[in-house]
Amino acid sequence: MLITNIGELTTNVPSGDDRLGTVTDAAVVIEGERIAWVGAAADAPKHAEVLDARGRAVIPGFVDSHAHLVFAGDRADEFEARMSGVPYAAGGIRRTVAATRAASDDALRRNLRRLVDECARQGTTTIEVKTGYGLTVHDEARAARLAAEVTPEVTFLGAHVVPTEYAEAREDYLDLVTGPMLRAVAPHAKYIDVFCETGAFSPAEARRVLAAGIEHGLVPRLHGNQLGPGEGVQVAVQMGAASVDHCTYLSEDDVAALAGSHTVATLLPGVEFSTRSPYPDARRLLDAGATVAIASDCNPGSCFTSSMPLMVALAVREMRMTPSEAVWAATAGGARALRRDDIGAIATGMRADLVVLDAPTRVHLAYRPGVPMIDSVYKDGVRIA
Ligand code: NIG
Ligand code: FE
Numbered sequence: 011m012l013i014t015n016i017g018e019l020t021t022n023v024p025s026g027d028d029r030l031g032t033v034t035d036a037a038v039v040i041e042g043e044r045i046a047w048v049g050a051a052a053d054a055p056k057h058a059e060v061l062d063a064r065g066r067a068v069i070p071g072f073v074d075s076h077a078h079l080v081f082a083g084d085r086a087d088e089f090e091a092r093m094s095g096v097p098y099a100a101g102g103i104r105r106t107v108a109a110t111r112a113a114s115d116d117a118l119r120r121n122l123r124r125l126v127d128e129c130a131r132q133g134t135t136t137i138e139v140k141t142g143y144g145l146t147v148h149d150e151a152r153a154a155r156l157a158a159e160v161t162p163e164v165t166f167l168g169a170h171v172v173p174t175e176y177a178e179a180r181e182d183y184l185d186l187v188t189g190p191m192l193r194a195v196a197p198h199a200k201y202i203d204v205f206c207e208t209g210a211f212s213p214a215e216a217r218r219v220l221a222a223g224i225e226h227g228l229v230p231r232l233h234g235n236q237l238g239p240g241e242g243v244q245v246a247v248q249m250g251a252a253s254v255d256h257c258t259y260l261s262e263d264d265v266a267a268l269a270g271s272h273t274v275a276t277l278l279p280g281v282e283f284s285t286r287s288p289y290p291d292a293r294r295l296l297d298a299g300a301t302v303a304i305a306s307d308c309n310p311g312s313c314f315t316s317s318m319p320l321m322v323a324l325a326v327r328e329m330r331m332t333p334s335e336a337v338w339a340a341t342a343g344g345a346r347a348l349r350r351d352d353i354g355a356i357a358t359g360m361r362a363d364l365v366v367l368d369a370p371t372r373v374h375l376a377y378r379p380g381v382p383m384i385d386s387v388y389k390d391g392v393r394i395a
């Protein structure tokens with residue numbers, strides 16, 4: 011298929027000073043699952059199947075590198091209480107754990123698929139999905155199996171919180187997570203994650219969990235520095251994590267450590283929005299030279315939105331990113347956070363994952379917040395929305 015008359019094409023293939031490799035009056039050829047040609051519309055090869063973009067902008071599909079989509083129930087009551095002044099506490103996770111354990115495979119699968127479709131309609135072509143609401147060997151393995159039905163980007167988050175039944179035996183729970191639970195989940199997962207925060211797991215516990223995952227061939231990532239300053243970022247960098255996520259409270263040393271590492275700083279502005287918390291300053295990270303991604307963190311507690319366009323708008327308005335930086339972070343940045351080199355850019359040989367915006371430029375994603383901006387979405391060359 012030839013997509014022609016693209017008013018503004020964001021390739022994410024750097025060209026001179028333009029990190030987003032913008033091409034105006036562009037065309038793209040898709041053959042099967044891959045991009046076969048990119049260039050000026052005037053030079054495009056002839057093709058039997060032609061889509062006229064009529065001056066619209068095209069960007070790579072969003073890569074949402076952080077989401078918790080295997081769960082049952084919602085916590086709208088908790089959100090409502092929060093908006094009347096009750097602070098967010100990670101303890102709510104245990105409510106979702108109870109509801110998830112009680113749900114059938116089919117109920118979990120239906121909710122998961124509904125959310126993945128919701129993401130697709132908003133331009134997300136790759137999504138990472140975490141376990142973390144099962145917290146038994148059976149329920150974590152089940153969550154990973156279900157997640158693997160919808161994405162290859164599955165993360166084992168048995169170390170989300172210590173479940174109620176282990177409240178007086180956290181060492182035993184850590185033995186379980188790093189032993190039998192890990193062995194049951196690892197065949198279905200690519201990454202291991204841990205929530206390193208007061209009220210969840212300590213830095214030493216986080217190291218132990220990630221080391222066990224690495225031994226089983228999983229790539230480490232970490233939830234850290236969300237509710238306050240802490241050692242999460244340093245643990246993530248020391249363990250060679252693909253990404254450290256939240257990064258709401260960062261010291262100068264944290265910023266320097268991220269800038270000098272291959273660990274992506276993944277910012278989740280929907281969480282600050284939905285918990286009415288102060289936003290991190292992305293400018294600080296970008297100016298220091300760190301790689302920044304933005305993701306939804308879609309989950310029933312701290313942030314129940316799947317909208318990457320909203321994340322772009324929040325990153326621009328609240329975290330001092332430029333619109334171009336935010337679009338890069340939501341596409342190429344997410345791909346880096348997942349260590350994928352076949353997505354996040356529109357170039358020959360890459361997967362044909364792209365979004366036609368109902369707008370002339372990518373800036374409109376932030377310029378027109380809350381307005382549906384997605385015209386059509388292609389994943390592996392197939393229209394999915
Ligand atoms: O990424 N921080 C830890 N976990 C989730 C919240 C999960 C929940 O509240 O259910 C997060 O924000
Ligand atoms: Fe999360």
